[in-house]
Amino acid sequence: MELLKLFEEIKKGDKNSFKKLYGKVNKEIYLYALKLTEGDKNLAHEAVADCFLKIWENRNKIKIHSSLKHYLFLTTRNNVIDHYRKQKLNIVELSDDYEVASLENSNDDDSDYSILYEELHKLPCQSLRILELAVFESLSYKEIALKLQISVNTVKTHIYRAHRHLKKNLNNDS
Secondary structure (H helix, E strand, O other), X not given: OOHXXXXXHHHOOOHHHHHHHHHHHHHHHHHHHHHHOOOOHHHHHHXXXXXXXXXXXXXXXXXXXXXXXXXXXXHHHHHHHHHHHHHOOOOOOOOOOOOOOOOOOOOHHHHHHXXXXXXXXXXXXXXXXXXXXXXXXXXXXXXXXXXXXXXHHHHHHHHHHHXXXXXXXXXXXX
16 A cells, blocks of 8 residues: 555544554664664664654644655654754754665664665756655656656656666675
8 A cells, every 4th residue: 555545544533553564664764874873773763653652642633745765764853853953963964865874783684774774865956756656655657757757658668767776786696
């Protein structure tokens, strides 16, 4: 189910949809928070928990028109910044992008996700945007082409190149 559709069900108070959303994006949001907190697992968990708590508590007030995932990343980022402000620490410039670095002290699962996100963010911006629309928002090639005002063939080319890049760089077993 598309994330925005899940969010529409969450707005109606559907706890199962909330659990599904959490299951789909929790790991990715956590890894992002872990990067922002420079490996502070407790703070990363707290930032993610606060993010999902805000989603649930404010579900009727939140207006999302394009990407729920982007909203979750921004909310998590703001939670981390708020924490640092409260602690009166120097805030390191936090990036607005989704890149997630490899983490030396993370478990294998975290490492796999880190590698995937590193490879994703090696893609050109347009390819990454098209891939996000196709995968995370479940848009068809035609819908992506209309949204980005490009041709369907351009969408296909970007998807093909992204797929080829990921396949080449993630299949290190062979």
